[in-house]
Amino acid sequence: MKHSISKAVFPIAGLGTRFLPATKSVPKEMLTILDRPIIEWAVIEASKSGIEEMIFVTSSRKNIVLEHFEKSEMLELNLKKKKKIDKIKLIESQNQLGKFSLVIQDEPKGLGHAVCCASNFFNEDQSFAVILPDDLILSKTPAIKQLIEIYKKTNGGSVIGLEKVPVNKVSNYGVIEYKKKNKNFLTVSGVVEKPKKSEAPSNLSIVGRYILNSKIFQSLKLGKKGFGNEIQLTDSLVSLMDSPGLYATEFDGKRFDCGSKLGFIEANVNFGINDNEINKNLRQIIKKL
Numbered sequence: 001m002k003h004s005i006s007k008a009v010f011p012i013a014g015l016g017t018r019f020l021p022a023t024k025s026v027p028k029e030m031l032t033i034l035d036r037p038i039i040e041w042a043v044i045e046a047s048k049s050g051i052e053e054m055i056f057v058t059s060s061r062k063n064i065v066l067e068h069f070e071k072s073e074m075l076e077l078n079l080k081k082k083k084k085i086d087k088i089k090l091i092e093s094q095n096q097l098g099k100f101s102l103v104i105q106d107e108p109k110g111l112g113h114a115v116c117c118a119s120n121f122f123n124e125d126q127s128f129a130v131i132l133p134d135d136l137i138l139s140k141t142p143a144i145k146q147l148i149e150i151y152k153k154t155n156g157g158s159v160i161g162l163e164k165v166p167v168n169k170v171s172n173y174g175v176i177e178y179k180k181k182n183k184n185f186l187t188v189s190g191v192v193e194k195p196k197k198s199e200a201p202s203n204l205s206i207v208g209r210y211i212l213n214s215k216i217f218q219s220l221k222l223g224k225k226g227f228g229n230e231i232q233l234t235d236s237l238v239s240l241m242d243s244p245g246l247y248a249t250e251f252d253g254k255r256f257d258c259g260s261k262l263g264f265i266e267a268n269v270n271f272g273i274n275d276n277e278i279n280k281n282l283r284q285i286i287k288k289l
Ligand code: UTP
Pocket: 011, 012, 013, 014, 015, 016, 017, 018, 019, 028, 057, 105, 107, 108, 109, 110, 111, 113, 114, 132, 133, 134, 259
C-alpha cells in the first residue's frame, strides 16, 4: 500500500470577483459560514481526514488567513481575565488542527498554476489532497476522507470528487468522461473544462476535492493555458490516467458554492439548521418568511 495522505493544498489566491465588493479587502475564505470562516471548515475537514499539513496558496494580501490559525496570546489572556473558559477552548482549537505553511501565487494565473506553486512541498510519486474551500461540503464522513478511501482501494490512484449537475448547466463546470463503473467509483478516461452542452461527455462535474499524484506537476509546469486563458487544473488531470490511474467518485454530502452569493446564503442556512444552538429559532424565522 502507498503512503497515507498527510498534506493538503488549499488554493486561495483567486480574486473572488463574484463576491465584490466584500472581497475587495476581505479574502473570500474569511467570510463566515455560521461562526467560522470558510477556510476553517475546509481545514477541519482535512484534519478529520487524517491530514497533518495544510499548505495555503495565497496572494500576499491574504496573510490574515494564516493569522486565523495562529495562537492569539493577547485574546486568550483577555478571555482568561473574563473567565470565558469555553471561548478559550474554542480559539485554542484552531492552531491544533495541523501544521500550516504558506506559498505565494504572485498573480492569479489559474487553479492549475496555483496548485503548481506548491510543488516544492512534494517528492516524486507522492500523493496529496487539494481542497477548494469555497466548495463547502456538509457530510457525515468528511468528503476528502471519502476520496482517500478510493485512493486506498485503487492502490494509490488519483481521485476526483464529483457531483451530478443538470445537463443544461454542464458548461459551468469541469466534466469527466468515464470508461468503467466500479462499486463507489468510476475509472476516468477524459476530462473537459466547461464544455458546450452538446459536447459534454457526461453530466458529472468536478467538485473542489482531489487526491493527486505529484507527477501532475510535470504537466502543470508546462504552463499551458486553457479555458479563459488560465492554466487549468482540469487540463493536467489527464496526465494522471496511466497506472495507478485516475478515478472519480460521487461522494456522500451536500455541496455549496460559497464563492457565489446564493450558494453562500444556502450554506449558512444549512449549517444553521445543523447547529444545535440556533436550529429551532432559525426554523421559526424561515417559516415566517
Ligand atoms: P474560482 O474559480 O472560484 O475563482 O477559483 P475566484 O477568483 O476565487 O473567484 P471568482 O470566480 O473571481 O469570483 C476556484 C479556487 O481556485 C483558487 C480560488 O482562490 C478558489 O479557491 N484560485 C483560482 C487560485 O488560488 N488561483 C488562481 O489563479 C485561480
